[in-house]
Amino acid sequence: MQDKKAFFSLTENIHYLNCATMSPLPKIVEEAGIKGLLRKSQPYEISQEHFFDTAIHVKKKFAKLINCPDYEQIAIIPSVSYGMATVVKNILKKGIPNHKTKVVLVGEEFPSDVYAWGELISENPKVSIETIQAPQELNSRGKNWNDALIEALNSEALAVCISPTHWTDGTLFNLEKIKEKCQQNNILFVIDATQHLGAYGFDIQKIRPDFLVAATYKWLLGPYGTTLAYFGKYFDDGFPLEQTWIGRKNSQDFKNLINYQTDYQEGAFRYNMGEFSNFINLPMVEKALDLLIEWKPVEVQNYAKNLAKPFIERLRKAGYWIENEDFRSAHLFGIRLPKDLKIETIQKALSDEKVFVSYRGNAIRLSINVWNNENNMELFTKILEENIL
Structure with a gap:
């Protein structure tokens, strides 16, 4: 794969290595958003069918991206936290077996993956959260963290909530x-x-989670405010977070909406957010998914791996610590600083050269995508090498 910088509006003097915070919009996604915004200026051109058709296209394309055979298991929601709240609501409604006493999380997980479980615990105090913290020892850190997580998944566990690529x-x-x-x-x-889909291959039929969720504004190259979710069989005939008119049976028949329905639409349709038809965001998401299906997330991962490899070797020689590639992704990884080097020094040096990354504690979070090239990585690496004491 060649770099795809031409698909984006990033200028030459900007070195954006921070997709883990937010991706830039590809030009065709930006154009779809502008077109969608202007569409509202002629509302008479928006038909009843338009409340459903683009959403169906988005669901089908997301299903293709994750190899889901049934697009009706996909729902469109506003955020990851909305999805987690839906999961917890269904667990509480369905009931918790007496021998299930814990929810397993990993340490320093993103807050949206943590807070909803607090509601479950407040409603059912017999359940607690078991947090598997990252090992302090850097040697074999990823392996040991994985081993500790697997060991915690015993018969007492009600649920495990995990990000395949730790944020x-x-x-x-x-x-x-x-x-x-x-x-x-x-x-x-x-x-x-x-932090995984869009930059890493994923097969829902191979992994078979009960629930999967991904915000579109990072590696899925879409807008802020739209999130895509897969609901497995556990959620069939389940309980949506909100009671929307469009989630009910026969909602396509606008003239009969006052004939209130007790039944929901098929599949995961009940879990769609209110106003899920979003005429601005959904066309953008659809165009972004088209690109990712064409580019293939497996190839995005390979591109990041091949681009970063020589620069990682240089950084390690300079004294920086980076996890073994068997236990980290290539598109997102942490770089720990040598003991005597202050993070503030690196922050200023990178900022002065318009190199954009993230910082977590005393480490740099580097995230690489298809608009990045050797020039970006060379400048980033050179700055870090020059600041070794």
Whole structure:
């Protein structure tokens, strides 16, 4: 794969290595958003069918991206936190078996993957959160973290909520091993793939989570405010977070909406957010998905791996610590500073050269995507090498 910088509006003097915070919009996604915005100026051209058609296209394309055979298992929601709240609501409504006493999370997880479980615990105090913290020892850190997580997935676990690529440092968690333990011990498998999908291959039929969610504004190259979710069989006939008119049976028939329905639409349609038809965001998401299907997330991962490899070797020689590639992603990873080097020094040096990254504690979070090239990586690496004491 060649770099795709021409697809974006980034200027030459900007070195944007921060997709883990937010991606730039591809030009065709930007154009779709502007067109969608202007569409509202002629509302008479928006028909009843338009409340459904683009959403169906988005669901089908997202299903293709994750190899989901049934697009009706996909829902359109506003955020990851909305999805997690929906999961917790269904667990509480369906009831918790007496022997299930814990929810398993990993340390320093993104807050949207944590707070909803607090509501579950407040409603059912017999359940607690078991947090598997990252090992302090850097040697074999990723392996040991994975081993500790797998060990925690015993018969007492009600659910495990995991990001396949940890949002702070790119640690990879072994989804196949987690799936096996979940199946053995009847554990709900909940995945926040926001920092994973779009830059890493994923097969829903292979991993088989009960719930998967991903915000579109990062690696899915879409707008802020739209999130895509997969609901497995556990959620069939379940309980949506809100009661929308469009989620009910026969909602396509506008003239009969006052004939109130008790039944929901098929599949995960009930879990769609209110106003999910968003005439600005959904065309943008559709165009972004088209690009990712064409580019292939597996190839995006390979591109990031090949681009970063020689520069990672240089950084390690300079004294920076980076996890073994078997236990981290190539598109997002942490770079720990040598002991005597202050993070503020690096922040200023990178900022002065318009190099954009993120910082977590005393580490740099570097995130690479298809608009990045050797020039970006060379400047970033050179700055870090020059600031070694």
